[in-house]
Amino acid sequence: MDALQEKIKEVVAHHGRERHNLLPVLQEVVEQERYLSDYAMTLIAEEMGISAADVYGTATFYSFMDTVPRGKYLIRVCKTITCYMKGKNQILMALEEALKIKLGETTPDKKFTLMETNCLGWCHKAPAMLINDDVHAELTVEKVHSLIKEYKERP
Amino acid sequence: MGKNILKRIDLIFKEEPDSKNVLKKTLSKSNDELINELIASGLKGRGGAGFPTGLKWKLTAESKSTEKYVICNADEGEPGTFKDREILTQVPYKVLTGMAVCGRIIGARKGFIYLRGEYKYLLKELNAEIKKFHAICDELGLKFRVEVFMGFGAYICGEESALFESMEGKRGEPRNKPPYPSDFGYLGKPTVINNVETLAHTFTIFQHGTDKFRELGVKDSHGSKLFSISGDTPTPGIYELELGMTVEDFVNDFGDGDTKAVQVGGASGFCVPRKKFRETRIGYQGKLTGISLPTGGSMMLFNSSRSMYNLLSNYLEFFTEESCGQCTPCRVGTQQLIEGIRAVKRGEKPASYLDKLLALTETMKATAKCGLGQSVANSFQSIVENFREEMIY
Numbered sequence: 001m002d003a004l005q006e007k008i009k010e011v012v013a014h015h016g017r018e019r020h021n022l023l024p025v026l027q028e029v030v031e032q033e034r035y036l037s038d039y040a041m042t043l044i045a046e047e048m049g050i051s052a053a054d055v056y057g058t059a060t061f062y063s064f065m066d067t068v069p070r071g072k073y074l075i076r077v078c079k080t081i082t083c084y085m086k087g088k089n090q091i092l093m094a095l096e097e098a099l100k101i102k103l104g105e106t107t108p109d110k111k112f113t114l115m116e117t118n119c120l121g122w123c124h125k126a127p128a129m130l131i132n133d134d135v136h137a138e139l140t141v142e143k144v145h146s147l148i149k150e151y152k153e154r155p
Numbered sequence: 156m157g158k159n160i161l162k163r164i165d166l167i168f169k170e171e172p173d174s175k176n177v178l179k180k181t182l183s184k185s186n187d188e189l190i191n192e193l194i195a196s197g198l199k200g201r202g203g204a205g206f207p208t209g210l211k212w213k214l215t216a217e218s219k220s221t222e223k224y225v226i227c228n229a230d231e232g233e234p235g236t237f238k239d240r241e242i243l244t245q246v247p248y249k250v251l252t253g254m255a256v257c258g259r260i261i262g263a264r265k266g267f268i269y270l271r272g273e274y275k276y277l278l279k280e281l282n283a284e285i286k287k288f289h290a291i292c293d294e295l296g297l298k299f300r301v302e303v304f305m306g307f308g309a310y311i312c313g314e315e316s317a318l319f320e321s322m323e324g325k326r327g328e329p330r331n332k333p334p335y336p337s338d339f340g341y342l343g344k345p346t347v348i349n350n351v352e353t354l355a356h357t358f359t360i361f362q363h364g365t366d367k368f369r370e371l372g373v374k375d376s377h378g379s380k381l382f383s384i385s386g387d388t389p390t391p392g393i394y395e396l397e398l399g400m401t402v403e404d405f406v407n408d409f410g411d412g413d414t415k416a417v418q419v420g421g422a423s424g425f426c427v428p429r430k431k432f433r434e435t436r437i438g439y440q441g442k443l444t445g446i447s448l449p450t451g452g453s454m455m456l457f458n459s460s461r462s463m464y465n466l467l468s469n470y471l472e473f474f475t476e477e478s479c480g481q482c483t484p485c486r487v488g489t490q491q492l493i494e495g496i497r498a499v500k501r502g503e504k505p506a507s508y509l510d511k512l513l514a515l516t517e518t519m520k521a522t523a524k525c526g527l528g529q530s531v532a533n534s535f536q537s538i539v540e541n542f543r544e545e546m547i548y
Contacts, residue, residue, distance in 0.1 A: 018324075019323060019324040019325075020322060020323045020324045020342065021324060022324030022325075023304075023305070023307065023321065023322070023324055024304075024305070026307075027305060027307060057326055058324065058325055058326055061309065061326040061327060061328075061479070062272075062306075062307035062308050062309050062327075063307070063308035063309060064272045064307040064308035065307055065308075079469075080234045080422075080469065080473055081234050081235070081386075081418075081422070081455065081466065081469045081470065081473075082234070082235060082385045082386055082455060084465075084469050085386065085387075085457075085461065117273075117308065118232070118234075118310060118473055118476060118477060119232060119233070119234040119235070119236075119310075119473070120273050121231055121232075121236065121237040121240055121271075121273060121274070122237060123234070123235050123236075123237060123383065123385035123386075123391070123455070124237060124383065124384065124385045124391035124392050124393070125391070126385065130273065133275040133276045134276060135276060
């Protein structure tokens with residue numbers, strides 16, 4: 001049994017094999033593996049006794065359920081109306097400059113992925129973005145550069 | 156601007172960590188008494204749809220089943236809304252207490268908070284609050300447990316039946332209604348599903364009685380409401396105001412002196428142009444004069460520097476991405492709308508094409524399966540009809 005198989009067995013045992021535990025299972029695997037590979041989805045299907053198509057169909061419905069490898073720090077910039085009005089494009093450009101990648105790409109060292117997302121619920125403090133689960137609001141170009149510098153220094 | 160015309164209310168965020176007392180008080184009353192209290196308060200769902208809360212609890216209480224659920228809908232995804240997060244941060248015990256009282260009334264021992272993935276950073280503290288709350292329940296002999304269920308980035312899961320599907324481990328695709336959640340909710344069991352703010356209001360009502368709640372607001376729209384205010388305003392933030400205010404008073408209070416339009420109720424709500432500020436009120440549909448707009452509390456202000464075309468285009472992009480894709484009117488309709496306004500803007504289609512698109516939104520309103528597809532018409536029609544020239548030139 002390989003490491004992923006063991007991990008999935010453990011996660012499914014923890015949450016339970018019933019279908020209504022599928023989301024928590026998927027979430028935990030994404031969190032630990034940084035994405036859901038086809039292999040992981042097949043293993044989850046086997047372990048929970050449902051079809052791989054069901055797992056794939058469910059997983060790909062949710063925008064946070066990444067099915068391609070992502071960086072250690074996943075940045076999601078809000079692009080919905082208030083953030084758009086308050087300069088999210090400049091924030092995006094600053095991020096592209098600081099990370100030397102384009103929107104949708106991952107840095108070669110696999111540390112950062114840059115994405116956009118819909119309304120984060122920080123409209124009163126726009127523009128805003130998430131880095132993994134952490135919220136960063138009232139962003140400015142300067143703030144973005146110092147934030148990225150700080151994250152680059154993290155392990 | 157900044158005239159403080161509208162009275163600021165301080166009920167929801169008022170620190171009253173009295174869960175135990177409120178629970179004790181409710182335990183001394185019968186279920187019927189409590190339901191009647193809630194119905195008498197006139198409290199309506201604060202998520203935006205405005206269904207009477209007392210009636211919802213009553214219907215679910217009457218449903219026969221040994222297994223029932225209480226769900227707090229914290230999938231706050233409507234653009235421009237951010238008040239529920241603040242309630243869960245500042246006064247989570249009010250929400251938990253409301254859930255427990257509901258559980259006792261309808262006969263449910265299990266509650267869930269469906270928290271949107273974007274708010275995951277709240278999870279640790281929320282779980283700690285839940286643990287404290289469980290201890291209070293145990294002390295009072297109340298068999299009730301609450302668990303957080305994490306969403307994962309899907310706006311549509313705020314729609315109640317899509318939320319159930321999501322909790323059941325499926326794609327968040329809305330169901331046909333009826334059956335309604337009071338008969339067939341999570342796992343097919345009778346379920347009460349309430350917005351975070353609605354549950355917080357039930358705490359106030361059970362704590363202070365119905366009068367304190369009813370003295371606020373206007374006929375058909377009782378009580379206060381949290382408003383998430385953003386956009387072109389010098390004072391963005393969360394404000395608790397009385398229902399029934401006119402958009403004009405609102406703009407005089409929160410505008411920047413150059414307000415061109417106010418979007419009431421988020422991307423799925425209505426865009427009110429300056430000429431209609433005076434005649435438009437914020438509240439539930441009733442016998443008020445003029446237009447009355449319901450809202451989950453999203454109020455976005457736009458000044459004259461904003462292009463209404465860009466605004467609509469941003470909303471449509473949002474809907475195109477967030478449509479679950481299950482029914483054709485919504486899946487194809489949202490895409491046709493965005494392509495359509497782009498084509499008119501580029502001059503590839505005549506201005507009269509906008510009328511075809513307006514007709515399409517009518518079709519979507521009549522035939523889409525859920526509120527998402529049906530409500531695209533709200534912003535589309537109110538923007539295109541009031542700012543037609545901006546769509547063309």
